[in-house]
Amino acid sequence: MDLLLVEKALLGLFAAAVVAVAVSKLRGKRLKLPPGPLPVPVFGNWLQVGDDLNHGNLAALARRFGEILLLRMGQRNLVVVSSPPLAREVLHTQGVEFGSRTRNVVFDIFTGEGQDMVFTVYGEHWRKMRRIMTVPFFTNKVVQQYRAGWEEEAARVVDDVRADPRAATEGIVIRRRLQLMMYNNMYRIMFDRRFESMDDPLFLRLRALNGERSRLAQSFEYNYGDFIPILRPFLRGYLKICKEVKDRRLQLFKDYFLEERKKLSSTKPADNAGLKCAIDHILDAQQKGEINEDNVLYIVENINVAAIETTLWSIEWAIAELVNHPKIQKKLRDELDAVLGPGAQITEPDTQKLPYLQAVIKETLRLRMAIPLLVPHMNLHDAKLAGYDIPAESKILVNAWWLANNPDHWKNPEEFRPERFLEEEKGVEANGNDFRYLPFGVGRRSCPGIILALPILGITIGRLVQNFELLPPPGQDKVDTTEKGGQFSLHILKHYTIVAKPRVF
Numbered sequence: 001m002d003l004l005l006v007e008k009a010l011l012g013l014f015a016a017a018v019v020a021v022a023v024s025k026l027r028g029k030r031l032k033l034p035p036g037p038l039p040v041p042v043f044g045n046w047l048q049v050g051d052d053l054n055h056g057n058l059a060a061l062a063r064r065f066g067e068i069l070l071l072r073m074g075q076r077n078l079v080v081v082s083s084p085p086l087a088r089e090v091l092h093t094q095g096v097e098f099g100s101r102t103r104n105v106v107f108d109i110f111t112g113e114g115q116d117m118v119f120t121v122y123g124e125h126w127r128k129m130r131r132i133m134t135v136p137f138f139t140n141k142v143v144q145q146y147r148a149g150w151e152e153e154a155a156r157v158v159d160d161v162r163a164d165p166r167a168a169t170e171g172i173v174i175r176r177r178l179q180l181m182m183y184n185n186m187y188r189i190m191f192d193r194r195f196e197s198m199d200d201p202l203f204l205r206l207r208a209l210n211g212e213r214s215r216l217a218q219s220f221e222y223n224y225g226d227f228i229p230i231l232r233p234f235l236r237g238y239l240k241i242c243k244e245v246k247d248r249r250l251q252l253f254k255d256y257f258l259e260e261r262k263k264l265s266s267t268k269p270a271d272n273a274g275l276k277c278a279i280d281h282i283l284d285a286q287q288k289g290e291i292n293e294d295n296v297l298y299i300v301e302n303i304n305v306a307a308i309e310t311t312l313w314s315i316e317w318a319i320a321e322l323v324n325h326p327k328i329q330k331k332l333r334d335e336l337d338a339v340l341g342p343g344a345q346i347t348e349p350d351t352q353k354l355p356y357l358q359a360v361i362k363e364t365l366r367l368r369m370a371i372p373l374l375v376p377h378m379n380l381h382d383a384k385l386a387g388y389d390i391p392a393e394s395k396i397l398v399n400a401w402w403l404a405n406n407p408d409h410w411k412n413p414e415e416f417r418p419e420r421f422l423e424e425e426k427g428v429e430a431n432g433n434d435f436r437y438l439p440f441g442v443g444r445r446s447c448p449g450i451i452l453a454l455p456i457l458g459i460t461i462g463r464l465v466q467n468f469e470l471l472p473p474p475g476q477d478k479v480d481t482t483e484k485g486g487q488f489s490l491h492i493l494k495h496y497t498i499v500a501k502p503r504v505f
């Protein structure tokens with residue numbers, strides 16, 4: 001009897017497998033999928049390509065399979081796009097079709113399943129959030145309102161480094177101080193707040209929670225549960241930690257910043273338009289019923305991640321490259337001295353008058369792109385790309401780093417050479433006017449923060465180079481520029497020490 005049951009079960013399984021193979025063959029015939037390595041059942045290509053799908057590994061795959069390729073990561077389809085014309089197609093021509101975002105189990109937690117702006121699908125909610133965030137964050141008026149604050153923050157960095165005797169001798173990890181500066185630059189805009197020192201307890205709590213959030217979200221540790229849903233129960237512990245971090249973080253934003261600001265504005269006269277900071281505008285939108293309190297919190301969450309880290313990483317890379325290329329550093333200092341006069345501290349409007357500074361920034365963003373695969377895009381519905389079928393809800397990675405570092409399109413791309421942007425690549429801007437160079441993306445989901453990021457980079461890098469000679473620490477001739485990639489981020493592996501010798505004017 002038992003044997004009969006087993007026999008029946010085996011027969012049933014066999015029949016199911018035959019049907020599954022037949023169905024998949026039929027579907028396979030119908031769909032013309034992009035090329036890629038041959039997937040195996042259940043795991044797809046995961047075991048072949050591994051977890052770390054960084055820009056370099058994906059560029060190697062593009063060399064093998066071409067400008068569009070498909071990877072099956074367990075249950076997930078991942079399409080990698082690696083040529084300027086296809087980047088144009090995804091980001092511009094079919095910008096609506098490919099304008100959504102994928103989330104995974106972890107990003108679902110940190111974004112409240114897309115109640116934010118960065119990770120929400122393309123549609124009504126995204127449009128509303130982007131509109132509400134534009135006036136308080138992403139206009140030239142904001143730059144003009146806050147530029148004096150950014151200049152002051154950069155001046156304080158210079159003062160603190162000058163005052164630290166170790167800076168000119170054994171060296172300092174300058175990132176720590178720059179991180180405080182970036183928090184202050186953004187918290188001024190958001191809440192009209194700043195933190196006095198690197199030891200400020202509230203700053204330390206914020207920094208720790210934001211750091212945890214990034215680490216947990218960018219890690220590859222949870223891929224298995226994302227790729228293969230039946231393994232998801234094993235992720236329970238990881239997801240529990242994510243949820244705790246998310247809850248503590250949003251509570252911190254709420255208790256220490258939102259509620260404080262609400263109290264403050266309720267005691268101020270109604271006509272305080274001139275003094276409004278970003279959150280006042282956002283709270284107005286909440287009061288009008290356009291968004292709810294969770295949306296407000298997720299806007300704060302988005303800015304903490306999208307604005308602070310990306311800009312900080314880029315400053316960190318720029319300084320590393322300038323330390324490792326003393327001639328370029330000197331040329332930049334000479335430009336600053338010649339255009340502004342020695343000792344005259346660079347301000348935001350000056351950044352427009354300094355072509356070599358602009359070129360150094362562009363070259364940093366080219367070689368050391370903070371978001372080298374952009375923030376993953378997604379097509380909500382079945383779509384077509386380069387004549388191939390792209391199944392609905394595929395994750396679309398545009399390898400922006402490879403577009404900007406492909407030797408077929410760039411002269412010696414591995415070299416850090418700002419001059420390229422004054423010579424053969426003159427006219428290429430960071431705003432996406434050339435599909436080979438998209439450090440901020442382009443099109444509907446492109447980075448709206450570019451308008452703030454570029455002047456902050458200019459002021460900060462300018463002030464450091466004007467006021468210090470930046471050198472590797474004693475006993476080293478270069479700082480280590482090994483990279484560390486995450487799900488879609490790229491930063492320096494080790495926060496280096498540098499010597500900053502003050503200049504005397």
Ligand code: HEM
Pocket residue numbers: 091117118119130137302303306307308310311314369370371374375376377438439440441442444445446447448449450452453
């Ligand atoms: C050097 C600094 C920065 C770099 C390299 C950078 C890069 C990027 C990139 C590549 C994207 C994704 C584009 C795409 O998916 O097509 C993005 C999106 C975004 N960035 Fe930035 N960013 C920087 C600074 C900032 C700043 C300062 C802010 C805010 C003040 C900001 C806010 C955002 C937002 C809100 C999005 C999501 C846009 C959307 O989904 O509609 N970023 N950024």
